[in-house]
Amino acid sequence: MASGLQGNGLGNDLGIGGRFTYTYSEYDDSEISTVSALEAEINWFAVDKAPDVFHGGQALLGLAGLTESVGDTSERIGVKLRPGFIRSNNAVTRLNQAADGRFVPARFGAITNPVLDLGVLVEAYPGNRHWGFRVDVGDLVAFYPDLPARGFRVRHQLAASIALNYHFFSKSKSKQR
Numbered sequence: 001m002a003s004g005l006q007g008n009g010l011g012n013d014l015g016i017g018g019r020f021t022y023t024y025s026e027y028d029d030s031e032i033s034t035v036s037a038l039e040a041e042i043n044w045f046a047v048d049k050a051p052d053v054f055h056g057g058q059a060l061l062g063l064a065g066l067t068e069s070v071g072d073t074s075e076r077i078g079v080k081l082r083p084g085f086i087r088s089n090n091a092v093t094r095l096n097q098a099a100d101g102r103f104v105p106a107r108f109g110a111i112t113n114p115v116l117d118l119g120v121l122v123e124a125y126p127g128n129r130h131w132g133f134r135v136d137v138g139d140l141v142a143f144y145p146d147l148p149a150r151g152f153r154v155r156h157q158l159a160a161s162i163a164l165n166y167h168f169f170s171k172s173k174s175k176q177r
Contacts, residue, residue, distance in 0.1 A: 045058060074125050074129075142154070
C-alpha cells in the first residue's frame with residue numbers, strides 16, 4: 001500500500017504500509033448490499049524531517065476502526081472512521097523560556113500523538129472477487145498536547161492511499177446456501 005500525507009502539521013510525505021480488514025457483515029452476490037468491516041492499518045514515512053514542536057524525523061502512523069461500504073461484488077464506495085496514533089522519532093519534546101522571553105527547544109526525542117482518520121474509500125474488483133484495488137481519501141486530524149508557546153493544537157491534513165487488495169475469503173449469503 002502506498003500512502004501520502006499533505007498539509008500543515010506533518011508536512012508532505014509519501015510512505016508505505018499495510019492494512020488488514022475483517023468484514024463482519026454478509027452480503028448478497030446478486031444485489032447491491034451494505035458491508036461493515038473492522039480494519040487496522042500501519043504506515044511508515046521514511047523521510048527524516050527536521051525537528052519542530054509538532055513532528056520530526058521519521059513517522060509511523062497506526063489506525064484501527066470501522067468502515068461501512070455499499071455496492072456489489074465488483075465495486076464498492078464507503079466511509080471510514082479510524083482513530084489511531086502518529087509517532088515521530090525526533091521531535092521537540094520540551095521547550096524552555098530564554099531570558100528574552102522566547103521559547104527555545106530544550107529536548108528532542110520521540111513523540112506520539114493521537115489522530116483521527118475520517119474519509120471515503122472506493123474499491124474495485126475487476127474480473128475477480130479476490131484481487132482488487134482500493135483508494136482512500138480523508139482528513140487526518142492530529143491532536144497535539146499543550147506545550148509552552150504552542151498550546152493545545154488540532155491539525156488537519158489530507159491523507160490518501162492506494163492499495164492492492166486480496167480477500168482470503170468472503171462472507172457471501174449465496175455461497176453459504
